[in-house]
Amino acid sequence: MCPPRFIESIQSPEISRRNLLKFGLGAAVAAVAAPLTAEAATATRASFRNVADLTHLLGTQFPLFPGAAPFQITPVVFHERDGYYGSILNYWEHSGTHMDAPVHFAPNGLFVDQIPVSSLVVPAVVINISERAARDPDTVVTPDDIRAWERRYGRIPNNAAVLMASGWGARAHSVELFRNTDSSGVMHFPGFGKDAIDFLLTERSISGIGVDTLSLDHGPSTTFAVHYTLLPTNRWGLENLANLESIPPSGATLVVGAPKIAAGSGGPSRVFALW
């Protein structure tokens, strides 16, 4: 599927300078920032008649990565007293179904508001490892999983988001089940393996990856190798995705409603699949 044409939004001169600065940092970065004009001229249409919501409900009960500040919503105006209702929100950026922007693990990476729109509306590739994850919660997506997907569905499209469906989304109602922490305090849930990321970064052209667990790295990780390998190349990560089993493994378009917050390192995102 060829990517659609992107009408970039108006950016402030300050942001443009920041982008230029970042985009000058290396070849991998420059590739992400390359103008889409040429692709635009030959783009085919994407189409859909189905929409799925890949976003969990975010509230005070949603499982957070251990140590994160709690999610708070505090009503400050009220129907009876004020004639309308609304709240102040207070939360750690990496809560709920959310984006890890490149800068989250890369000092020179893009802030969330700098991720080009062309990397937020992209082909979705769903790699389902649910059966293995049910037996082994520490399992990871491997290069073999990716090759198996390609044998069935063809080469991963350029600019794709590669998404791990592990069945973990169904556990998100329970902090205990979602973290799956053992008696030593080690968490057990699936993620991407570093060699799968190496393969995707060197052999394919992707915009980002996504998981239905608390972290791009699997639960027992202490090195966060996937974060530190992926994000400095200015690809993004999505964590705590929902309903990945409900969308086709190939052919959907992912629409990532990431927050457009200045200097943000990511944040709660509304994510849809269209196909």
Added chain:
Amino acid sequence: MCPPRFIESIQSPEISRRNLLKFGLGAAVAAVAAPLTAEAATATRASFRNVADLTHLLGTQFPLFPGAAPFQITPVVFHERDGYYGSILNYWEHSGTHMDAPVHFAPNGLFVDQIPVSSLVVPAVVINISERAARDPDTVVTPDDIRAWERRYGRIPNNAAVLMASGWGARAHSVELFRNTDSSGVMHFPGFGKDAIDFLLTERSISGIGVDTLSLDHGPSTTFAVHYTLLPTNRWGLENLANLESIPPSGATLVVGAPKIAAGSGGPSRVFALW
């Protein structure tokens, strides 16, 4: 354009009960909540090759409605000290390009997380009143504007989002220009007129409306008649949209990346147009 088919996300029993309660409140509400199964069977495909970002950058400088608490982003982990970077966010829900959920002005209205996905991926109708707004900042969208749009582009599609393009998006870099407050403290910017909302609610079937200004009601409003007319019917509003002049008046699909926050009255949203 027929609406696409929606795969609703898995909802907790609690949320389902809340939805059922709300959906029992009246005919207008019931219409919004009607199952989409019948439409799904005859849905045609929507397609696109262009994407535009209708979202302003949200930071500490973005113009707020007077009296709102300031937007705050506070870094709490740092690359050099912690090996990664991230912030705590603290803000009033109705900041930046954002959603007014029905409950914002209706005690029995839907919370933002309860708005069905079928109301968030919808046909976009853009009514451009920029020329008039340049002469008269207090101007409003009227039933005549809607009829003029329909004479040119055909009847407003069912489930559409009706969006006002007033040219005001280009002022969002300046609190002074965006609010346009006079020496008496009265703001002057365009919005929808109540009679246009009455027309849309009684004669057409819409999912919501959007404006490129600070409020669905125009600047001088003291009654917020548009808010109080629209939102209790469980339609939503979008405020502070960007780049509405860059999308076609007819034929685009609006994708509203509203936050999926429990008990939220709305919130910063990533909004794209696809066509």
